[in-house]
Amino acid sequence: MDLLRSMEAFVLTVKTGSFAASAISLNTSPQMIAKYVVFLEDYLGLKLLNRTTRSQKLTEFGKQYYEKCLFILDEVKSSKTLAQKFIEEPKGRLRISAPVSYGHFNLISVLSRFMRCYPKVNVDLQLSDRYVDLVKDDFDIVFRIGELSNSSYIARKLNSYKLIFAASPTYLAKNGIPATPNDIKKHQCLIYQYVNPTKKDYLWPFSVNGKVINIPISGSLKSNDTLALANAAVEGLGITMLPQSMLSELIHQNKLFPILQDFLPPAREVHLLYKSDKQQLPKLKMFIEFITNSM
Structure with a gap:
């Protein structure tokens, strides 16, 4: 009994x-x-x-x-x-992974609003451009940029990630403004090389008449850090292709000038990934709802 x-x-x-x-x-x-x-x-x-x-x-x-x-x-x-x-009640630790530039220029402002709404949630935000695994690396949420591979995780699509081309007024005054994608071959390009640091050939995608054309580029500076490339562009070292969210303030301050705007790369998909769980804790449930309604 x-x-x-x-x-x-x-x-x-x-x-x-x-x-x-x-x-x-x-x-x-x-x-x-x-x-x-x-x-x-x-x-x-x-x-x-x-x-x-x-x-x-x-x-x-x-x-x-x-x-x-x-x-x-x-x-x-x-x-x-x-x-x-x-x-x-949403409370406890929330462990999140996101690409570096996306975290700095897209995620952190939304995350700060979420934390003001739910002050009992403690966020552990890890920014890295390496591929992380939800289970093995012990994350609650992972942000992915680009096409998704098949997985057992749940994916929520967010606003696309826009890339733009830009250079400093000093660089353009000295080297000229490229008018077509093919003109890029004559310029110093600031190369992001994290994916494959030993790669010799680099391509930038351009949208031309509704099609994507990949054009080979070259340059004296390569880096695995997008912020370093943005600063290099401001210093007049070449043309950069980086997220619009990252360069918009520099453009507003006239430190950079957008170019080739009729040939911008296709926007990249962004997804929020999380594990399937029928008994989803409030901290995770509210974060997913907050992000998908904000980004």
């Missing part, structure tokens, strides 16, 4: 003064209430109630046990309330 249920029946019997009244509260029969009390007495090896045909009075032990039952049942209720609150 259920020990906690028996305690509850015993407490109600004391409070109401009869098996019949406590049976109504527990939606059962007076006979079942009596069985609960007898079970407790057998379990404890001591009598709880002195019963007569007209009344039921607590024994000396029954008085002490009644107080103990009140405490235990209150603790059980509190623990259930705590569990329910944990289920409903």
Whole structure:
């Protein structure tokens, strides 16, 4: 027989003064209430109630046990309330991975708004352009740029990632402004080389008459850091192809000038990935909803 249920029946019997009244509260029969009390007495090896045909009075032990039952049942209720609150309230650590430039220039502003809305969520944001695995690297959320490979993870599509071409006014004044994609072959291009640092041939994609054309580029500076390439462009070392979100402020400040705007690369897809979980915690559920509504 259920020990906690028996305690509850015993407490109600004391409070109401009869098996019949406590049976109504527990939606059962007076006979079942009596069985609960007898079970407790057998379990404890001591009598709880002195019963007569007209009344039921607590024994000396029954008085002490009644107080103990009140405490235990209150603790059980509190623990259930705590569990329910944990289920409903976003809290705890949220471990997130995102590409470096996307994290700096797209994600962090949205993330700061999320954390103001849900201050009990602690975010561990890891920015890296390397491929990470949700399970092996222990992440709750991963942001991916580009086409997705087949996986068992759930993917939510976000706003596309736009790339643009730009150079400093100083560089363009000295070397001229390219008018067509083929003109890029004559220029110093600032090359992002993280994917394959030993690669010798580099291609930039251009949209021409609805088609994507890859044109070989060359340049004296290569780097695995997009921010370094943006700064190099500002210093006049060449033309860069980087995210619009990263270069927009530099363009606004006239430190860079956008070029070849009629031939921009196709926007790259962005997805948010997470593991399938039927009992998704509030911190993850609310983050997914917040991001997909904001980005």
